[in-house]
Amino acid sequence: MASKALSNPLFQYVAKRGYAGALALPAATEAKIQSCVTATNTLVASLENGSPVTRITVAFKAGSRYEPPTETGIAHLLRSAAGLTTGNASSFIIARKLAQAGASVTASGDREFLYYTLETTQANLNGAIECLHNLVSCQEFRPWEISDITPRLKYDIVSLSPQIRAIDLLHKAAYRTGLGNSLFMSPRRIGSFSSESLQHFAQTTVIPSRCAVVVVGDSQEKGLLIAQALQLPCANTEAYCKPTKYFGGEMRKEMGGDLAHVALALPGLEANNPGALALAVAAKALGSGPSTKWGADHSLLSQAIGNIGPFAAAGFNVSYSDGGLFGVVLSAPKDEVCNAVKAVAKLLKNCPLDSNSIAAGKNQLKLQVLTEAENGTALAESLAAQGLYTGSVKSPTALAHAISSISDSDVVGALQKISACKLSMGSVGNLAFVPWVDEL
Template sequence: MASKGLAQPLIRYITKKSYGTAVTPALKEARIQCTVLPSCTFVAALDNGSPVTRITVAFKAGSRYEPVTEPGISHVLRAAAGLTTAHCSQFLTARQLAQIGANVTASGDREFLYYTLETTGDHLGEAMDYFNNMISGQEFRPWELSDMAPKLRYDIASLSPQVRAVDLLHKAAFRRGLGNSLYCSPKRIGSYSSESLQHYASSSLTPNRCAITVVGDCQDKAVLLSQALRLPSSGAEACTEKTQYYGGEHRKETAGEVAHIAVALPGAASGTPQALAFAIAAKALGSGPVCKWGVDQSPLARAIGNIGPFAVAGFNASYSDAGLIGFVLSVPKDEAGVAVKAAANVLKGAKLNAKDIKAGKAALRNHILTEFENGTTSAESLAAQGLYTGIAKTSADLANDVNAISDNDVLSAVNSAASFKLSMAAVGNLAFVPFVDEL
């Protein structure tokens, strides 16, 4: 199953198979149906005429909700999707889903855990039965958990250094809660018991912490699945300490000749106008060259100048009660000091003009509309919106919201963040990387 390393709208770090859906006129006319059931489960549907139906069941079970004694358990829960359930074995589940051409993925971020089913409409009923068992019938048998160790090690070993830097950046910025890593420590692999996983699942995978979304079919399918799920009914509402931004630094030395640095200031909570303003600012800061082998003309790249090969991009991450706005930089170790100081000055100084902000708006609208062309991404996005705000918007509505943000809104948001301490995380050869208090 897949792992999601970065939260919206840093686009999620995700590795999974996805079906493509052609854009048809029906997509423009489709509207979202959404409601909240008596069980407090949010359900939504977008019937866009797609021949492939995608169902996402999301829970407030991300890494921020992990017990302090079990860090990394959400990673293990993601990886355990598809193991033997109370009704069928791991082999039977995989075989039957393959026979009908269905695909199930599990992914997650700091807030949510997502289970997503992809199948054609004529096999939806049968696929939903196995999908239901995978979510609400898990048994976490000890010998199967032991067999998962190589998979967990591969998940960790395959992380890119940029993702590692952003993961450490959250730790530096928030310490606990949102600062919890998306991945378990290699030293803790094999230490999670069946009882621990069962307790975490039974307390987190509950109806009042759940959202079910359907893309390619009607809302009745989401309601039907919510009624079929055998989830504990006594789960407590997700509650955590109020997130506090601290500002700090984490460094991890590794071999190589390149340094990967992530720097950020506090952003805004998801669903607020300020969050959109920060998202525009992140795009305005730069996202790399707009064409292959092209020259990066973003504010960050202009500030760094002609120092040799480097890559830099702004990012924004918004959560239920906090956020981050910053940049990720990969640069040869000898040039790291000059490059990171120049980029940090752009971030702190809010050196964005009207032309930069206009380009940022266009890039963000394009990103939103492009993401929604992917059925799986749109299903997970609708679920996240429902859990964040209690409503779900189409890509066109979100693009209109972006248009409503003024240049002054963007500059005010970035200026308000500049008064806080910087947070920084660095991975790689850090011989010439300055410390955060030197920026």
């Protein structure tokens, strides 16, 4: 059978949150978020923004950090198995009904969560919700169907950009297990998971107490009906979850070529820590490339690296339920990467942010938050992640106000908390001149 990995599938399988266009809300309208927790500990949230397209995200704490040590990569397989035959409907029926309704479902995930996101018009909402229920509820994993998605798993791996590979290795170096587990299974493990192993992982993670339902473009009542209609198993055992511990270290993967791609980071702060937002501001203040197309980059990162060959560098901050990473991802010519990496490491350890840089970082972060809010799919998945992280949700406007209220001392204080910690590094490409982390 020919692989369909390069076609435009009805079900999309991605490793990061999917994106789709949405109509912007008129500026005069202030949509309010409603949220509650059901009797089964499922968080339900809704945002009625007047959009003719409704997005529904059903999220679970089923990311790669919950993989048992002997089954690393199984979260990737579960993400890719979305849309296979369940106890309620065959894969053909699910796909057929979604096509007739003009709806689509995206299965995506990160280290913490697995997201199933439905997009459909208001006129076809009820029929599309039935398909979402069939897709999420009573999942069954037939061995012959699992083997059919092998080409998709291989394509996911070979299509990874070197920057994503570097950040993936960075997590492994920093945390080893748990948050250090890769978002993608090793190529050597493709085809090694049994349907029983996948079923067990799903039955301990895809359960009501680890679930959040978010509706963007419809009412809270609709969200409650969706949550109540889900037929999810009640776990007899807890999902594997090892407490996060930051180790620091280095992972390298030699791939040749003319460039080296390096991700350097210090331990960040957890998602419910107020300092995490301050670190997000600091990451933007460090720089993320030119502000105009083909323009010059005058960021702190660019000034620190200096005049070398063509390079790209951007600050980043990721926060999880009990940890995080604050750092820089860098791509540079192999012959000049040594000085660039040393300059970035020095900048991370002694981050000289002034009030102007912090103000610019706050403005850029607010723009990112509000721009992503115009994308209904990204907004629904972001609200679901908020709910699972903290038990509550904030609107994009509230987040923008929270960013505005961050003071210079908050940013400096958050950086001081992590500056003395050990660096972690992940690198791929031509590593002949990439320094080792203990040389930085």
